[in-house]
Amino acid sequence: MINKNHPRYNSLVLREKIEKAYDDGYLGKTAMIAHGRGEAFDYLLGEETSYPAKRSMYVAVARLLLAKNPVISVNGNTVALAIDDIIELAENINAKIEINLFYRTEKRVEKIAKIFKEKGCNDILGTNDDEIEYINNIKSSRATASLKGIYTADVVLIPLEDGDRAELLSKAGKKTISIDLNPLSRTSKASDISIVDNIVRAIPFMNEIVKDLKMQTIDLLEKIIKDYSNEDNLKDSLDSFKIKGDIKWKL
Amino acid sequence: MINKNHPRYNSLVLREKIEKAYDDGYLGKTAMIAHGRGEAFDYLLGEETSYPAKRSMYVAVARLLLAKNPVISVNGNTVALAIDDIIELAENINAKIEINLFYRTEKRVEKIAKIFKEKGCNDILGTNDDEIEYINNIKSSRATASLKGIYTADVVLIPLEDGDRAELLSKAGKKTISIDLNPLSRTSKASDISIVDNIVRAIPFMNEIVKDLKMQTIDLLEKIIKDYSNEDNLKDSLDSFKIKGDIKWKL
Numbered sequence: 001m002i003n004k005n006h007p008r009y010n011s012l013v014l015r016e017k018i019e020k021a022y023d024d025g026y027l028g029k030t031a032m033i034a035h036g037r038g039e040a041f042d043y044l045l046g047e048e049t050s051y052p053a054k055r056s057m058y059v060a061v062a063r064l065l066l067a068k069n070p071v072i073s074v075n076g077n078t079v080a081l082a083i084d085d086i087i088e089l090a091e092n093i094n095a096k097i098e099i100n101l102f103y104r105t106e107k108r109v110e111k112i113a114k115i116f117k118e119k120g121c122n123d124i125l126g127t128n129d130d131e132i133e134y135i136n137n138i139k140s141s142r143a144t145a146s147l148k149g150i151y152t153a154d155v156v157l158i159p160l161e162d163g164d165r166a167e168l169l170s171k172a173g174k175k176t177i178s179i180d181l182n183p184l185s186r187t188s189k190a191s192d193i194s195i196v197d198n199i200v201r202a203i204p205f206m207n208e209i210v211k212d213l214k215m216q217t218i219d220l221l222e223k224i225i226k227d228y229s230n231e232d233n234l235k236d237s238l239d240s241f242k243i244k245g246d247i248k249w250k251l
Numbered sequence: 252m253i254n255k256n257h258p259r260y261n262s263l264v265l266r267e268k269i270e271k272a273y274d275d276g277y278l279g280k281t282a283m284i285a286h287g288r289g290e291a292f293d294y295l296l297g298e299e300t301s302y303p304a305k306r307s308m309y310v311a312v313a314r315l316l317l318a319k320n321p322v323i324s325v326n327g328n329t330v331a332l333a334i335d336d337i338i339e340l341a342e343n344i345n346a347k348i349e350i351n352l353f354y355r356t357e358k359r360v361e362k363i364a365k366i367f368k369e370k371g372c373n374d375i376l377g378t379n380d381d382e383i384e385y386i387n388n389i390k391s392s393r394a395t396a397s398l399k400g401i402y403t404a405d406v407v408l409i410p411l412e413d414g415d416r417a418e419l420l421s422k423a424g425k426k427t428i429s430i431d432l433n434p435l436s437r438t439s440k441a442s443d444i445s446i447v448d449n450i451v452r453a454i455p456f457m458n459e460i461v462k463d464l465k466m467q468t469i470d471l472l473e474k475i476i477k478d479y480s481n482e483d484n485l486k487d488s489l490d491s492f493k494i495k496g497d498i499k500w501k502l
Contacts, residue, residue, distance in 0.1 A: 015281065019281070019284075029273055030266065030270070032280055033284070033286055033287035036286060036290070036291070037288065039284065040287070040288040040292055040433070041291055043435075044295075182291070182294075184294075
């Protein structure tokens with residue numbers, strides 16, 4: 001058990017979830033390294049959701065609410081850190097959930113599908129018995145997608161997505177919404193809406209936004225999207241990093 | 252095998268070494284997460300050794316050359332990433348090498364000792380049959396040290412050290428030299444000389460510096476140390492982070 005008084009308590013709780021997911025067999029080693037990268041970026045962000053991140057979340061929710069076939073892509077890290085919030089979001093915006101793993105193995109997919117099943121989610125896509133197609137006919141493990149899901153989706157939410165795949169989805173004409181703590185990552189750069197935040201804060205916040213935007217007119221949702229520049233927002237996100245911390249010299 | 256044309260090739264090579272060390276059984280899961288944090292900081296540093304890092308390395312080498320009982324503390328990550336350079340440095344400055352693991356198990360210590368043995372290093376400290384004492388009589392796994400090594404050392408080089416332990420060594424009056432990519436970490440803040448750099452660049456660079464400083468007088472080495480302010484250098488290190496990157500919008 002982690003001591004609640006530890007200066008890094010909140011961060012250590014998340015780390016423990018990631019380690020547990022690895023022990024449970026649905027995370028690869030690289031996924032743990034990726035989590036560490038996220039820790040560092042979040043550290044520099046002050047572990048708080050920035051204003052630009054919030055702004056991009058409003059646009060993301062508007063985009064998801066207007067979508068014809070919105071899909072939330074989930075990998076092991078997302079499941080480990082935010083499964084309940086993801087399920088809530090999928091229900092709130094009427095989106096499908098699709099499993100997409102960087103290092104896909106039947107065993108990992110099965111384990112993740114089982115976790116969703118235990119939460120009452122029986123129609124998860126991207127499972128071992130789902131119909132899988134290659135996007136743009138690219139015969140690569142990065143290009144696989146469920147026929148009913150991402151393959152035919154117009155809007156895809158990609159939390160913690162790999163850069164190759166984010167670029168591929170974008171080139172395939174999908175509107176992509178990333179959640180990635182690195183504003184300079186290929187995923188952040190390739191996405192239409194780049195949310196630079198920790199998913200454990202972002203998804204619950206998006207669930208709050210849904211409640212608000214669901215009450216608004218389509219015209220307003222369209223205006224929110226039209227008024228938004230992801231390039232400007234990414235620059236603002238970058239500016240919200242606090243690499244200049246104060247250095248307290250010695251103990 | 253990693254494709255040499257991958258935009259993140261160098262970083263992926265190091266990641267592969269870390270994964271291999273985990274598979275070899277001498278790294279914990281947390282060590283992989285820690286590596287990920289390092290990746291992110293190095294990314295922001297432009298994966299280059301900054302001027303302040305170089306300056307602190309000169310002071311570190313001067314300090315090590317003047318030490319009575321200098322010790323290099325090694326953990327799993329250090330061994331995985333830089334064992335050959337560490338061995339060379341220990342020989343160059345006549346320092347002892349001591350194994351100190353955050354999650355110490357007999358098995359991990361044995362494996363690391365064996366790796367050193369295979370490299371011809373038979374007098375590694377901190378092994379399972381070494382005489383271990385508690386620093387300042389603190390009965391904590393963070394406070395253990397080899398009697399002939401860190402326990403009686405005046406100068407300790409601590410690459411990739413845990414914050415608790417770095418603070419403890421500092422409080423025990425050791426002159427500590429850290430190598431840590433996070434200029435805001437407790438380790439960086441607690442150390443007397445904080446080298447903010449990737450160990451895979453820092454240790455070879457220090458080996459070069461040794462050749463130079465070994466030719467100099469004791470007076471000059473003392474002057475190098477006297478003229479140095481770690482507080483100023485840490486601030487300069489912080490300034491060398493390039494959190495403002497350029498964002499190339501879309502593909």
